[in-house]
Amino acid sequence: FKWKKITNLTSYGKWIWGSSIITLILNQLDKVLVAKFLGTNEFGLYQVASRVAQLLISDGVTALGQFLFPTFSDKFRKSYKDAKVYFQKVIVIVGATIAILAVAISLFSDTILSLALGAKWLPAAPILQILSIGMFFGACIAVLVSFSRAVGKPQFVTQAVLVQLLTLSITAPMLITTLESVGMALASCIAMLSTAIFLTVKILKMKN
Numbered sequence: 337f338k339w340k341k342i343t344n345l346t347s348y349g350k351w352i353w354g355s356s357i358i359t360l361i362l363n364q365l366d367k368v369l370v371a372k373f374l375g376t377n378e379f380g381l382y383q384v385a386s387r388v389a390q391l392l393i394s395d396g397v398t399a400l401g402q403f404l405f406p407t408f409s410d411k412f413r414k415s416y417k418d419a420k421v422y423f424q425k426v427i428v429i430v431g432a433t434i435a436i437l438a439v440a441i442s443l444f445s446d447t448i449l450s451l452a453l454g455a456k457w458l459p460a461a462p463i464l465q466i467l468s469i470g471m472f473f474g475a476c477i478a479v480l481v482s483f484s485r486a487v488g489k490p491q492f493v494t495q496a497v498l499v500q501l502l503t504l505s506i507t508a509p510m511l512i513t514t515l516e517s518v519g520m521a522l523a524s525c526i527a528m529l530s531t532a533i534f535l536t537v538k539i540l541k542m543k544n
Contacts, residue, residue: 351490358497362504362527369508370520382517384453385463392441392448393434393471394478400430401478408486416487423483423539430479431472438472441465463521470525473532480535492538500531 367386371379404426411419441448445461445468477496484492504527511519 351494352485355490355494355497358494358501362497362501365501365504366508366520366524369512370517373512374516374520378517381457381460382463382520384449384457385460385467385517385521388448388452388460388464389441389467389471393438393468394474397430397434397475397478401482404479404482405486408483412487419483419487423479427476427479431476434472434475438468441468463517466518466521466525470521470528473525473528476532477528477535480532480539483539484535487542489538489542492535496531496534496538499534500527503527503530 367379367383370382374382408419408423411422442465445464446458449457449461449464481493481496484490504523507523507526508520511523513519515522
């Protein structure tokens with residue numbers, strides 16, 4: 337084996353591994369905090385609201401991100417300028433579509449929960465309202481992540497999820513003690529916004 341010949345792959349891979357570990361922590365941290373500080377009832381409401389928002393908004397864009405990665409990569413190999421133009425078109429279309437969907441879910445959260453799960457889950461509506469906006473940022477992040485990795489900048493993603501973890505760790509304890517589950521949802525929303533901003537700035541600063 338000649339390991340030196342694959343150093344470019346192992347160098348790329350460590351950033352993927354790093355972001356995956358941090359994402360694993362991120363995906364569970366909010367739920368752990370709600371269960372620990374607010375109890376099982378609030379945990380149930382938060383978990384249901386989170387799953388509904390994820391199902392209606394985030395899951396579809398995550399699947400789209402899997403398609404976009406090789407598409408961005410192919411365009412990047414041919415022309416960085418074309419890849420960036422295509423990325424800008426995609427982020428605008430996805431952002432506008434998900435923004436409309438997120439606002440609709442936020443406005444009609446009571447109706448959605450009532451029809452889908454029954455009136456007993458209506459207390460989760462305020463949480464769903466905020467998390468739907470957070471999932472909008474999450475959808476934008478999915479596109480930003482695909483583009484960053486496709487153009488050979490996986491370190492941007494690792495740095496961004498680390499920013500998200502730090503932001504959540506700072507805001508969650510303050511907001512969860514004052515606003516309970518709604519505060520946790522708001523902290524998650526702020527953390528995802530910070531990640532989206534970080535990745536956007538990094539991509540904009542990239543040179544051809």
